[in-house]
Amino acid sequence: MIVLLGVVVVILGFVTRRNPVLVVGVAGIVTGLLGKMSPREVLAAFGQSFADSRSVTVFAIVLPVIGLLERYGLREQARNLIGRLGKLSAGRFLTVYLLVRQVTAAFGLNSIGGPAQTVRPLVAPMAEAAAERTAGARLPDRLREKVRSYSASSDTVGLFFGEDCFLAIGSILLITGFVNSTYQQHIEPIELALWAIPLAVCAFFIHGARLLLLDKQLEREMAAAAAENDLPLPKGADK
Amino acid sequence: MxxxxxxxxxxxxxxxxxxxxxxxxxxxxxxxxxxxxxxxxxxxxxxxxxxxxxxxxxxxxxxxxxxxxxxxxxxxxxxxxxxxxxxxxxxxxxxxxxxxxxxxxxxxxxxxxxxxxxxxxxxxxxxxxxxxxxxxxxxxxxxxxxxxxxxxxxxxxxxxxxxxxxxxxxxxxxxxGSALLLPQLLAVLGSIFALAGVGTQVGDIMNSVLPENSKYLAVIAYCVGMYLFTVIMGNAFAAFPVMTAAIGWPILVEQMNGNAPAILAIGMLAGFCGTLCTPMAANFNIVPATLLELKDQYGPIKAQIPTALALLVCCTVIMAVFAF
Incomplete structure (x- = not known):
C-alpha cells in the first residue's frame, strides 16, 4: 500500500505547481525506495527506463526543419491564408479555423497556431469584426468576451484533437515509449494515431456545431440587448 | 538494414x-x-x-x-x-x-x-x-x-x-526548455511505478471496487479516471502512466483482452478532455484569457467544458464499442 505515496507525490507536486521535472524525479525516487529497491537499483531503473523510452524525445529532430520554415515566413503565410476568410460570420469563421487547426496539427504543424501566434493577433479580432458586421452594431462587453473566449476555445480544441493524429507528437510517443518498455510490447505509433482520427471527427462536429450555434446566440442576445436598452436600431437594420 | x-x-x-x-x-x-x-x-x-x-x-x-x-x-x-x-x-x-x-x-x-x-x-x-x-x-x-x-x-x-x-x-x-524532456521522464516514472508495484496496488483496489468482469464499468473507470486525474493535475501526460498501470493495462488489456492501441490512444484523449476543463493547465486555458484581456479568466474554459464533456462520452463509447 505504501508505494501509493509515489502517486500522492505526483498529485501534490502538480497541484501545488512545483517544477514538473522535479516532481517526476522526486516521485520516482520515493516510489522506488518505498517499493523496497536499493538506491543502486533505483539508479539502474532510472537509467534502464530512460534508455528504453528514448523514442519519446525523437520528435526533437523536427525542430530544425520547422525553425527554418518559420524563419522564412511559415506563420506569416498561414496568417495570410486565414485572413482570406474575412467574409464569413463569426461562428462559421471559427468553425473553419477549427478545421484548419485540426488538419495542420494532424500534419505535425502544431506550432503555426496558438494563443500568441494566431488567436490574439488574428482569430479573435476577425471573429469580433464578423460578429459586429452581422449585427450591424458594436458588441456589448459581455458578448465581446464571449466571442474572444470561443476564439481561444476553437484553437485549443483544434490542437488537442488534431495533434494526436500525427505520429511524432509527445503524447503518442509517450504511450509507445511507456507501454513498449514496461510491458515488452511492440506497438507502433501509427496504430495509435489511427485511433485518434474518429475522435478528431467527433471533436470537429461537436465543437463546430457549438460554434455555429454561437451565431444564433449572438443574434438573439444582440436583439435582447437592443430592446432592453431601448437603443435605436443600427442604420440599415430595417432594410 | x-x-x-x-x-x-x-x-x-x-x-x-x-x-x-x-x-x-x-x-x-x-x-x-x-x-x-x-x-x-x-x-x-x-x-x-x-x-x-x-x-x-x-x-x-x-x-x-x-x-x-x-x-x-x-x-x-x-x-x-x-x-x-x-x-x-x-x-x-x-x-x-x-x-x-x-x-x-x-x-x-x-x-x-x-x-x-x-x-x-x-x-x-x-x-x-x-x-x-x-x-x-x-x-x-x-x-x-x-x-x-x-x-x-x-x-x-x-x-x-x-x-x-x-x-x-x-x-x-x-x-x-525542460518541457521537451517531460514526456520521456513521465514514461520513466510510469516504468518505475510498474516496477515498484504501484499499478498492481491501484489495480487491486479497483478490482475490489469494480464488480467482476464488468467491461463497461472498467472502461468508464479508465476514461473518467484519466479525465479527473488530468483535471486535478493539469497534465494528461502525468495522469497516463498512473491510470494505465492501474486500470488500462492490467484490467482492460490483459484481463479483458482489449485492443491495446485503441484503449491507450483513446485513454490519452479522455485525459485531453480533462485538460480542456482545468485552470491547472494554465498555458492552454489561462494564458489565452490573459492575452485576450478577458475580465473573466475562466472564459475559455467555460467555452470548452460542454465540448469536453461530450467528447469524454464519445471516448468512453468508442472504447467500449470498438476496443473489444
Missing amino acids: IKVEWLYWLVGLVFVVMAVQMAADRTNPKRWTSAAFWGLLGVTFPYGTGVVNASKGTGGWTLPAEPLGVAVLALIVLAGFNFLGKGVPVTTTGEQREASATRLGSKIFIPALTIPVVAIVCAAVLDDSGLFQEGQATLLGLGVGCVAALVVGMLVTGEKKISVPLHSGRSMLEAM
Missing part, C-alpha cells in the same frame, strides 16, 4: 551540436548550464544503445544502466532548479518574414508536409521491405522524413547554410 539506434544517434548528435551552439552564445545568461543540460541529454542517446544491448542481449557493446541513472538525475536537477536559459533568437525580422512569405507563397508548406508524407509511406509501404529494422518503420520513417524535409526546405527557401536550421531549431529548443 537501417536500425532504430542510428536514428537515436542522429538525435543525440543534433542535441550535442545545439549544446555547442549554446555554449558559444553570449546572449544566454545561463549558457554553460544550458549547454551542459542539452549536451548531457545528447550523450544519453548513444549511451542508451549500450544499456539496451545489455538488457536485451542483442550483441554489440554493453554498458551498465546505473551511470545513465545518475545522468538522468543530473538532467532533472539542471532542469528542476532553473539552470536552463535562453539566448536572443537568431532569426529574421517581421518584415523579412512577410517578404519571404509573399515570395514563396504556399510553397513554404511543402517541406512541412514532406515529414508526415514520408513517415506514412515508410510505415505503410516499406515496413515489410526489409529496409528498416522490424517493428520500427514508423519511427525510422519520421527520421527519414525529417532529413528529406530539411533538404526540400533548403531548396524551397534557397537557404544554403546548414547552420541556419540548426540555429533556428536551437532557439525553439531553448523556448521549450
Whole structure:
C-alpha cells in the first residue's frame, strides 16, 4: 500500500505547481525506495527506463526543419491564408479555423497556431469584426468576451484533437515509449494515431456545431440587448 | 538494414551540436548550464544503445544502466532548479518574414508536409521491405522524413547554410526548455511505478471496487479516471502512466483482452478532455484569457467544458464499442 505515496507525490507536486521535472524525479525516487529497491537499483531503473523510452524525445529532430520554415515566413503565410476568410460570420469563421487547426496539427504543424501566434493577433479580432458586421452594431462587453473566449476555445480544441493524429507528437510517443518498455510490447505509433482520427471527427462536429450555434446566440442576445436598452436600431437594420 | 539506434544517434548528435551552439552564445545568461543540460541529454542517446544491448542481449557493446541513472538525475536537477536559459533568437525580422512569405507563397508548406508524407509511406509501404529494422518503420520513417524535409526546405527557401536550421531549431529548443524532456521522464516514472508495484496496488483496489468482469464499468473507470486525474493535475501526460498501470493495462488489456492501441490512444484523449476543463493547465486555458484581456479568466474554459464533456462520452463509447 505504501508505494501509493509515489502517486500522492505526483498529485501534490502538480497541484501545488512545483517544477514538473522535479516532481517526476522526486516521485520516482520515493516510489522506488518505498517499493523496497536499493538506491543502486533505483539508479539502474532510472537509467534502464530512460534508455528504453528514448523514442519519446525523437520528435526533437523536427525542430530544425520547422525553425527554418518559420524563419522564412511559415506563420506569416498561414496568417495570410486565414485572413482570406474575412467574409464569413463569426461562428462559421471559427468553425473553419477549427478545421484548419485540426488538419495542420494532424500534419505535425502544431506550432503555426496558438494563443500568441494566431488567436490574439488574428482569430479573435476577425471573429469580433464578423460578429459586429452581422449585427450591424458594436458588441456589448459581455458578448465581446464571449466571442474572444470561443476564439481561444476553437484553437485549443483544434490542437488537442488534431495533434494526436500525427505520429511524432509527445503524447503518442509517450504511450509507445511507456507501454513498449514496461510491458515488452511492440506497438507502433501509427496504430495509435489511427485511433485518434474518429475522435478528431467527433471533436470537429461537436465543437463546430457549438460554434455555429454561437451565431444564433449572438443574434438573439444582440436583439435582447437592443430592446432592453431601448437603443435605436443600427442604420440599415430595417432594410 | 537501417536500425532504430542510428536514428537515436542522429538525435543525440543534433542535441550535442545545439549544446555547442549554446555554449558559444553570449546572449544566454545561463549558457554553460544550458549547454551542459542539452549536451548531457545528447550523450544519453548513444549511451542508451549500450544499456539496451545489455538488457536485451542483442550483441554489440554493453554498458551498465546505473551511470545513465545518475545522468538522468543530473538532467532533472539542471532542469528542476532553473539552470536552463535562453539566448536572443537568431532569426529574421517581421518584415523579412512577410517578404519571404509573399515570395514563396504556399510553397513554404511543402517541406512541412514532406515529414508526415514520408513517415506514412515508410510505415505503410516499406515496413515489410526489409529496409528498416522490424517493428520500427514508423519511427525510422519520421527520421527519414525529417532529413528529406530539411533538404526540400533548403531548396524551397534557397537557404544554403546548414547552420541556419540548426540555429533556428536551437532557439525553439531553448523556448521549450525542460518541457521537451517531460514526456520521456513521465514514461520513466510510469516504468518505475510498474516496477515498484504501484499499478498492481491501484489495480487491486479497483478490482475490489469494480464488480467482476464488468467491461463497461472498467472502461468508464479508465476514461473518467484519466479525465479527473488530468483535471486535478493539469497534465494528461502525468495522469497516463498512473491510470494505465492501474486500470488500462492490467484490467482492460490483459484481463479483458482489449485492443491495446485503441484503449491507450483513446485513454490519452479522455485525459485531453480533462485538460480542456482545468485552470491547472494554465498555458492552454489561462494564458489565452490573459492575452485576450478577458475580465473573466475562466472564459475559455467555460467555452470548452460542454465540448469536453461530450467528447469524454464519445471516448468512453468508442472504447467500449470498438476496443473489444
